[in-house]
Amino acid sequence: MTNPLFQKDIISIADLSRSELELIVTTAQSIKKKPRPTLLSGKVIASCFFEASTRTRLSFETAVYRLGGSVIGFDSGGNTSLAQKGETLADSVNVIGSYSDAFVMRHPQDGAARLASIHANVPVINGGDGANQHPTQTLLDLFSIYETQGTLEGLKIAMVGDLKYGRTVHSLTQALALFGCEFFFVAPEALQMPAYLCEELDSAGVSYQFSNELEAVLPQLDVLYMTRVQKERFDPTEYQHMKSQFVLSATMLHDVKPNFRILHPLPRVDEITTDVDATPYAYYFQQAENGVYARQALLALVLTEDL
Amino acid sequence: MNKLQVEAIEHGTVIDHIPAGMGVRILKFFQLTDNGERITVGLNLRTSDGGSKDLIKVENTTFSKEQADQLALFASSATMNLINNFEVVDKYQVQLPQSIDRILQCPNSNCITQHQPAQTRFYVNHSNCTPTLKCQYCEKSFSVGLFKELN
Ligand SMILES: [Zn+2]
Numbered sequence: 150m151t152n153p154l155f156q157k158d159i160i161s162i163a164d165l166s167r168s169e170l171e172l173i174v175t176t177a178q179s180i181k182k183k184p185r186p187t188l189l190s191g192k193v194i195a196s197c198f199f200e201a202s203t204r205t206r207l208s209f210e211t212a213v214y215r216l217g218g219s220v221i222g223f224d225s226g227g228n229t230s231l232a233q234k235g236e237t238l239a240d241s242v243n244v245i246g247s248y249s250d251a252f253v254m255r256h257p258q259d260g261a262a263r264l265a266s267i268h269a270n271v272p273v274i275n276g277g278d279g280a281n282q283h284p285t286q287t288l289l290d291l292f293s294i295y296e297t298q299g300t301l302e303g304l305k306i307a308m309v310g311d312l313k314y315g316r317t318v319h320s321l322t323q324a325l326a327l328f329g330c331e332f333f334f335v336a337p338e339a340l341q342m343p344a345y346l347c348e349e350l351d352s353a354g355v356s357y358q359f360s361n362e363l364e365a366v367l368p369q370l371d372v373l374y375m376t377r378v379q380k381e382r383f384d385p386t387e388y389q390h391m392k393s394q395f396v397l398s399a400t401m402l403h404d405v406k407p408n409f410r411i412l413h414p415l416p417r418v419d420e421i422t423t424d425v426d427a428t429p430y431a432y433y434f435q436q437a438e439n440g441v442y443a444r445q446a447l448l449a450l451v452l453t454e455d456l
Numbered sequence: 457m458n459k460l461q462v463e464a465i466e467h468g469t470v471i472d473h474i475p476a477g478m479g480v481r482i483l484k485f486f487q488l489t490d491n492g493e494r495i496t497v498g499l500n501l502r503t504s505d506g507g508s509k510d511l512i513k514v515e516n517t518t519f520s521k522e523q524a525d526q527l528a529l530f531a532s533s534a535t536m537n538l539i540n541n542f543e544v545v546d547k548y549q550v551q552l553p554q555s556i557d558r559i560l561q562c563p564n565s566n567c568i569t570q571h572q573p574a575q576t577r578f579y580v581n582h583s584n585c586t587p588t589l590k591c592q593y594c595e596k597s598f599s600v601g602l603f604k605e606l607n
Binding site: 261264345 | 583591
């Protein structure tokens with residue numbers, strides 16, 4: 150049976166159905182259990198980073214090598230002759246696509262991956278386009294949640310930190326909304342979830358509540374998704390006050406459920422104190438490792454007809 | 457009162473019932489003056505119900521339904537009258553389309569369409585009383601008022 154993601158572009162989480170998300174997550178799990186070191190042998194994957202992003206690039210390239218594929222590409226578009234000669238993105242994608250079986254790209258401008266997908270003859274995988282989408286981050290988040298909870302269905306999840314500007318939080322919320330999860334949005338008022346997203350949740354009948362007290366919601370949760378609040382967004386006294394409400398420390402974890410897990414897209418600064426790392430609830434380092442499995446799953450599905 | 461208050465045309469299109477004040481904007485936005493045909497514009501014309509409207513006549517030009525529907529963004533009440541031999545041979549009211557292609561520029565300055573050659577497409581969200589447009593590329597939604605005329 151042809152898998153539904155075969156030869157498909159992966160540009161935005163909103164393009165993926167609930168069953169496609171499940172397929173990616175379960176494929177990631179099966180590859181993690183049983184590696185497939187020759188699945189992509191003979192395949193060439195272009196890894197084109199028009200903007201530097203070391204961890205995402207290394208994670209993608211590791212995923213290709215672990216499946217037996219080869220990588221061509223560049224790690225910073227500004228240094229390439231493409232940029233110096235002023236070639237359009239459409240032409241670059243067209244040519245590099247003709248050398249390769251799939252095109253992984255990161256670009257500083259919003260919507261670049263969609264534009265590339267219109268011009269490429271091979272599937273385009275978005276490794277982040279400006280402030281817009283970073284779908285593989287969401288896929289690894291979903292995989293980590295699935296792995297720790299055994300399901301994506303009906304979970305109680307708190308999103309904490311900068312919910313206004315955090316694109317990872319937005320996509321993850323949209324994806325989890327397809328699975329009947331219930332949300333707690335914990336953020337300073339100025340950084341709360343944008344209205345358009347709440348309207349989307351309303352019209353989908355998804356239940357959510359706002360809070361500005363992290364500790365109060367912890368005992369109800371299955372998953373806590375922490376993000377960083379940038380200090381620059383506040384004046385120093387405001388920041389000190391805010392820190393006391395939105396910093397997670399080990400002492401706050403006395404009443405949590407046994408299946409409770411903490412995720413964070415990393416890097417963290419000081420929103421999770423290091424004493425949390427040793428608790429059974431911390432899962433952010435495994436989550437980072439899961440990025441490779443989620444990207445392996447995606448590449449495998451996009452390039453293998455009957456996986 | 458059906459008599460048009462500006463000179464009749466032999467062949468072409470009359471865009472009627474444009475809300476007063478929108479006529480000039482529509483001319484600019486849809487670059488109607490670009491094809492060199494004679495255009496007659498009536499602004500603040502009295503209507504039978506005591507209100508006022510704008511009206512645009514473009515000679516020797518017909519619009520596809522798709523092109524005409526894009527006018528609905530600014531003039532949901534507009535009607536298109538196709539004229540042949542001084543007679544109205546077809547008449548219909550514009551309707552908001554599913555998407556607006558090519559004619560608008562994305563208001564997001566970091567959108568790829570502002571930096572690379574691309575044909576823009578905006579998906580129309582009809583669910584609110586004031587429609588919003590979502591960019592196919594950067595996936596951001598904007599209200600109609602935020603769009604500028606193409607230069
Ligand atoms: Zn845009």
